[in-house]
Amino acid sequence: MNSDSDDPNMPEINAITADRLTKVYRDNIRAVDGISFSVKQGEIFGLLGPNGAGKTTTIKMIITLTKATSGTLHVLGVDVFKSPETVREMLGYVPQSISVDTDLTAYENLLIFSKLSYVDKMERNERIKDALEYMDLSSRAHDIVKRYSGGMMRRLEIAQALVNRPKILLLDEPSIGLDPSSKKQVWKNIKQLNQEFGVTILITTHDMNEADELCNRIAIMSEGKIAILGTPEELKRNVGGDIVTVNLTSVPSIMSLPKEIGRIINRNEKSIQILTTNGEEAIPLMADFFRGHEIRVESISINKANLDDVFMKYAKRRLEDDMYKATRITRRDFVRRAR
Amino acid sequence: MNIRRFLSSSITIAEMEARKIRHDSTELWTRIIQPALWLLVFGETLNTIRAMPSGNFSYIQFITPGILAQSVLFISIFYGITVVWEKDVGIFTKLLSTPSPRSSIVLGKSLAAGIRGVFQAIMIFALALIIGVKIRFDPLDIAGVFVVVILFAMCFSSFSMFLASYLKTRDRMMGIGQALTMPLFFASNAIYPIAVMPIWLQYISIANPLSYVVDAIRSMLLSGAYGNLLVDILVLLVATVIFLTLASTTIKKLLE
Numbered sequence: 001m002n003s004d005s006d007d008p009n010m011p012e013i014n015a016i017t018a019d020r021l022t023k024v025y026r027d028n029i030r031a032v033d034g035i036s037f038s039v040k041q042g043e044i045f046g047l048l049g050p051n052g053a054g055k056t057t058t059i060k061m062i063i064t065l066t067k068a069t070s071g072t073l074h075v076l077g078v079d080v081f082k083s084p085e086t087v088r089e090m091l092g093y094v095p096q097s098i099s100v101d102t103d104l105t106a107y108e109n110l111l112i113f114s115k116l117s118y119v120d121k122m123e124r125n126e127r128i129k130d131a132l133e134y135m136d137l138s139s140r141a142h143d144i145v146k147r148y149s150g151g152m153m154r155r156l157e158i159a160q161a162l163v164n165r166p167k168i169l170l171l172d173e174p175s176i177g178l179d180p181s182s183k184k185q186v187w188k189n190i191k192q193l194n195q196e197f198g199v200t201i202l203i204t205t206h207d208m209n210e211a212d213e214l215c216n217r218i219a220i221m222s223e224g225k226i227a228i229l230g231t232p233e234e235l236k237r238n239v240g241g242d243i244v245t246v247n248l249t250s251v252p253s254i255m256s257l258p259k260e261i262g263r264i265i266n267r268n269e270k271s272i273q274i275l276t277t278n279g280e281e282a283i284p285l286m287a288d289f290f291r292g293h294e295i296r297v298e299s300i301s302i303n304k305a306n307l308d309d310v311f312m313k314y315a316k317r318r319l320e321d322d323m324y325k326a327t328r329i330t331r332r333d334f335v336r337r338a339r
Numbered sequence: 340m341n342i343r344r345f346l347s348s349s350i351t352i353a354e355m356e357a358r359k360i361r362h363d364s365t366e367l368w369t370r371i372i373q374p375a376l377w378l379l380v381f382g383e384t385l386n387t388i389r390a391m392p393s394g395n396f397s398y399i400q401f402i403t404p405g406i407l408a409q410s411v412l413f414i415s416i417f418y419g420i421t422v423v424w425e426k427d428v429g430i431f432t433k434l435l436s437t438p439s440p441r442s443s444i445v446l447g448k449s450l451a452a453g454i455r456g457v458f459q460a461i462m463i464f465a466l467a468l469i470i471g472v473k474i475r476f477d478p479l480d481i482a483g484v485f486v487v488v489i490l491f492a493m494c495f496s497s498f499s500m501f502l503a504s505y506l507k508t509r510d511r512m513m514g515i516g517q518a519l520t521m522p523l524f525f526a527s528n529a530i531y532p533i534a535v536m537p538i539w540l541q542y543i544s545i546a547n548p549l550s551y552v553v554d555a556i557r558s559m560l561l562s563g564a565y566g567n568l569l570v571d572i573l574v575l576l577v578a579t580v581i582f583l584t585l586a587s588t589t590i591k592k593l594l595e
Contacts, residue, residue, distance in 0.1 A: 066595060101359075118438060
């Protein structure tokens with residue numbers, strides 16, 4: 001997919017490298033607070049976090065819409081602050097709100113933005129035609145975009161990326177406000193862009209399913225900092241793994257499980273809960289184990305660790321801490337005023 | 340900066356606006372109403388009572404260039420609102436995220452204001468023909484008027500975009516637009532000669548680009564006396580370059 005980067009002699013340049021990147025807004029709000037991360041070429045990298053965690057500000061610094069207060073930022077080795085126009089040439093950007101011009105047709109949107117991105121004149125029309133077909137918009141190419149559905153507008157934005165062929169695509173909450181089927185469609189398109197065209201993708205979201213579905217690696221942000229970074233699997237392992245609940249006719253009072261199955265974390269007279277790294281693989285082992293000990297199993301259910309748990313652990317909890325602090329502060333204010 | 344890319348981006352932005360006008364030109368047509376009222380009601384009335392010393396020309400002849408300039412001023416001074424609106428819906432963010440230089444986007448937008456201005460001029464010429472206002476329809480002069488109108492629209496639309504970079508909301512832009520248009524209009528030679536103004540207003544009118552625009556258009560459409568034309572166009576050109584440069588450097592603040 002990315003032949004030149006597979007060359008073992010070439011040291012791979014990161015698609016994006018951020019080092020102690022910080023953005024302080026006017027009222028001393030540290031929207032982004034010294035984050036360091038790198039996005040590898042060819043991967044889908046997710047920035048996750050609750051609203052106000054600093055995801056959008058990070059993206060805006062990369063696409064040069066806002067200046068960082070301190071730190072460094074490189075896109076494919078080019079300094080973002082020194083050569084903003086060169087950097088923008090390598091990037092595609094789909095902002096949170098719909099950014100296609102609704103007073104133009106789909107074709108015109110693609111034409112105008114490909115011209116502004118200096119797509120070669122000879123290739124332009126061919127690419128536009130292909131992108132419209134690929135995104136299933138050919139039949140309505142000459143309709144004013146105003147009459148499109150939200151899902152179609154998003155697809156048009158992805159079509160823009162197809163025409164302009166950026167090396168790296170920045171997607172800010174791409175599936176926000178879409179119905180489930182449009183969302184699935186957009187996910188499919190994002191994966192295709194990545195797999196078929198080798199586009200590196202940086203995506204922000206607060207939807208854990210989306211991150212799990214799309215991303216190779218994820219950084220969870222909270223209050224402008226990266227709380228944790230890793231593959232979805234690593235992060236899930238970090239919250240402890242899957243919980244398998246086994247309902248038995250009777251639970252023997254003394255029972256220990258072999259290590260490879262898991263650890264009992266909870267028990268009562270009818271059921272036990274087992275914590276295990278991989279639920280699906282552990283279930284047959286458990287069935288064999290109980291059969292071997294002549295214990296009848298009534299049912300087994302599995303509760304997969306998901307990114308929601310990770311999110312709660314690393315982002316949400318701090319958020320709640322904060323709200324607690326905030327209420328205490330207002331209460332103190334109130335007391336002061338009452339005096 | 341690559342000059343070919345810069346120009347191509349500017350023209351593309353203007354093309355974008357032109358395509359939008361082609362899809363829906365209602366706004367352009369409604370813009371003939373106000374100048375028509377000025378000419379038909381105000382102009383005709385003052386023409387009959389002969390209250391204004393309009394020189395060798397009838398009063399309605401005298402104000403036709405003024406009304407043309409005024410209506411182009413209205414189009415341009417509110418141009419920042421379009422940009423604020425585009426920011427609100429996300430198109431502007433998208434424009435600024437393309438590799439095109441930001442100055443080319445400002446230049447393109449101001450060219451688009453120029454296109455609207457030319458359309459306005461054509462409509463006012465048609466109106467003048469219909470109601471029988473005598474103006475010199477010399478092809479070169481008409482072309483000259485178009486050039487002045489385009490420059491003028493570029494000048495004040497970039498001034499408006501410069502203001503928008505700081506004001507950021509449609510309401511504020513609406514307010515400042517209203518607050519600016521009338522003083523600019525009345526402190527110019529659009530509907531009365533500078534000579535009849537009180538002295539203090541005469542000084543203000545000298546610093547008002549609108550006066551130079553009206554003077555230039557008047558010399559081309561009415562008198563054919565080009566004595567001041569070079570100065571008029573030079574002043575306008577300098578003001579346009581200043582505002583374009585200012586707007587180009589400030590426009591990114593609109594997103595902050």
